[in-house]
Amino acid sequence: xxxxxxxxxxxxxxxxxxxxxxxxxxxxxxxxxxxxxxxxxxxxxxxxxxxxxxxxxxxxxxxxxxxxxxxxxxxxxxxxxxxxxxxxxxxxxxxxxxxxxxxxxxxxxxxxxxxxxxxxxxxxxxxxxxxxxxxxxxxxxxxxxxxxxxxxxxxxxxxxxxxxxxxxxxxxxxxxxxxxxxxxxxxxxxxxxxxxxxxxxxxxxxxxx
Amino acid sequence: xxxxxxxxxxxxxxxxxxxxxxxxxxxxxxxxxxxxxxxxxxxxxxxxxxxxxxxxxxxxxxxxxxxxxxxxxxxxxxxxxxxxxxxxxxxxxxxxxxxxxxxxxxxxxxxxxxxxxxxxxxxxxxxxxxxxxxxxxxxxxxxxxxxxxxxxxxxxxxxxxxxxxxxxxxxxxxxxxxxxxxxxxxxxxxxxxxxxxxxxxxxxxxxxxxxxxxxxxxxxxxxxxxxxxxxxxxxxxxxxxxxxxxxxxxxxxxxxxxxxxxxxxxxxxxxxxxxxxxxxxxxxxxxxxxxxxxxxxxxxxxxxxxxxxxxxxxxxxxxxxxxxxx
Numbered sequence: 001x002x003x004x005x006x007x008x009x010x011x012x013x014x015x016x017x018x019x020x021x022x023x024x025x026x027x028x029x030x031x032x033x034x035x036x037x038x039x040x041x042x043x044x045x046x047x048x049x050x051x052x053x054x055x056x057x058x059x060x061x062x063x064x065x066x067x068x069x070x071x072x073x074x075x076x077x078x079x080x081x082x083x084x085x086x087x088x089x090x091x092x093x094x095x096x097x098x099x100x101x102x103x104x105x106x107x108x109x110x111x112x113x114x115x116x117x118x119x120x121x122x123x124x125x126x127x128x129x130x131x132x133x134x135x136x137x138x139x140x141x142x143x144x145x146x147x148x149x150x151x152x153x154x155x156x157x158x159x160x161x162x163x164x165x166x167x168x169x170x171x172x173x174x175x176x177x178x179x180x181x182x183x184x185x186x187x188x189x190x191x192x193x194x195x196x197x198x199x200x201x202x203x204x205x206x207x208x209x
Numbered sequence: 210x211x212x213x214x215x216x217x218x219x220x221x222x223x224x225x226x227x228x229x230x231x232x233x234x235x236x237x238x239x240x241x242x243x244x245x246x247x248x249x250x251x252x253x254x255x256x257x258x259x260x261x262x263x264x265x266x267x268x269x270x271x272x273x274x275x276x277x278x279x280x281x282x283x284x285x286x287x288x289x290x291x292x293x294x295x296x297x298x299x300x301x302x303x304x305x306x307x308x309x310x311x312x313x314x315x316x317x318x319x320x321x322x323x324x325x326x327x328x329x330x331x332x333x334x335x336x337x338x339x340x341x342x343x344x345x346x347x348x349x350x351x352x353x354x355x356x357x358x359x360x361x362x363x364x365x366x367x368x369x370x371x372x373x374x375x376x377x378x379x380x381x382x383x384x385x386x387x388x389x390x391x392x393x394x395x396x397x398x399x400x401x402x403x404x405x406x407x408x409x410x411x412x413x414x415x416x417x418x419x420x421x422x423x424x425x426x427x428x429x430x431x432x433x434x435x436x437x438x439x440x441x442x443x444x445x446x447x448x449x450x451x452x453x454x455x456x457x458x459x460x461x462x463x464x465x466x467x468x469x470x471x472x473x474x475x476x477x478x479x480x481x482x483x484x485x486x487x488x489x490x491x492x493x494x495x496x497x498x499x500x501x502x503x504x505x506x507x508x509x510x511x512x513x514x515x516x517x518x519x520x521x522x523x524x525x526x527x528x529x530x531x532x533x534x535x
Binding site (some may be wrong): 014016054056057058059060062063064097099102103105124149150151170177178194 | 248266268269270275340341344346348349389390391392393394395396399475476478479480515
């Protein structure tokens with residue numbers, strides 16, 4: 001198995017304690033940092049698909065994301081200043097009135113692992129705060145809004161519509177237990193992901209990456 | 210006419226119930242018993258005996274553990290013994306008095322005297338250390354997690370001894386959410402390794418000490434865990450969501466376990482709820498699931514709803530459906 005393949009397997013299987021050494025070995029063997037990063041991103045794509053299909057569960061996804069982060073730590077100094085690695089900034093938060101954060105955190109990990117720079121607004125985020133965050137951050141290409149409660153679905157609608165009123169071209173993706181594709185369409189969101197595993201692919205599709 | 214208790218027994222034992230079991234009608238909850246709750250009253254913040262801080266902000270539907278660095282209890286799983294100390298299970302007798310009186314006053318031919326316990330073993334691990342850390346620790350530090358789970362289990366067993374000695378419950382309502390709406394949090398094999406042994410001990414202890422009925426709450430998908438539920442001694446899985454294939458589960462496992470739920474709280478328990486909508490949802494699930502090994506019920510735990518009137522109206526609807534279908 002090539003060193004880069006080894007990194008891929010270690011990320012996919014969430015071996016966070018071994019990834020850093022494997023990335024160093026891959027670099028020593030002559031693999032380019034960009035290729036190693038791409039391999040790890042591809043691994044997380046596989047992890048996301050397996051999660052969506054029910055083959056793996058939340059812990060497996062979490063440890064894979066942690067392993068990827070360890071690998072990225074090694075690559076960061078080498079790739080510093082190379083903005084071409086970033087897909088842009090994504091603002092994410094759980095909408096007003098809703099304190100659930102696990103789903104949001106999983107999506108953040110998956111999007112970060114696929115190349116987005118993530119800005120986490122936390123939970124119970126008023127619609128206006130999403131707009132302010134777009135203003136305050138550079139290169140925002142996507143906003144992700146999460147809502148876990150049926151009762152906070154109106155807040156999800158308000159968030160999407162407030163963002164769209166201020167930034168009509170901004171792509172907005174929504175998700176959460178009670179949310180459906182139909183509801184996403186109804187409230188004017190550009191995209192919907194039924195789970196964290198599929199969120200990265202949808203996010204990339206929305207920005208044309 | 211069968212009492213609520215008798216009608217429940219007929220329903221879960223494959224007998225001849227006279228009507229649908231109406232949600233929690235068969236249980237008389239003894240909520241006065243002292244217990245370390247995962248709770249703060251609405252609009253407040255409170256710390257329980259484990260040192261976990263809970264906050265229930267105004268306008269929210271429940272309390273959440275506070276997990277910033279200041280409030281987090283378990284900061285490093287491999288050092289759990291340094292951070293985690295179980296509260297005492299010995300409460301002054303006057304703290305038990307109201308619970309004892311309440312239990313004595315119940316006609317046990319009518320209802321089961323029901324003890325309440327929450328949070329469960331899994332919930333307590335993530336209340337202590339955050340969900341993400343608890344889930345990752347199952348992989349990364351399995352030995353420490355086994356030790357922590359054993360410690361929590363021993364606490365539960367010690368508490369159970371006190372509870373049984375004071376109120377002699379006929380039933381236990383035990384809370385531990387094991388999944389989201391569409392999936393279990395952990396793989397069935399991991400559940401088998403970490404949680405099944407703990408619950409076999411806990412539920413086995415209750416059953417060995419006179420508790421006839423174990424009702425476990427997990428308002429989630431958990432179809433893949435049903436064989437383990439049976440093995441650990443659960444009689445009724447409450448909170449069974451319609452994201453599980455309930456008719457199929459009833460057919461496959463109904464001789465060993467009863468499924469209580471099917472009426473999705475997220476769908477009917479909301480602002481602007483209507484009786485007609487509750488009727489349609491309840492009728493659909495009653496027709497799909499039938500009269501045995503099934504109890505129509507809102508998936509939220511206990512005899513309550515988030516929005517006033519929904520629970521009571523669901524009761525009325527179930528009465529109506531009993532008249533129409535029995």
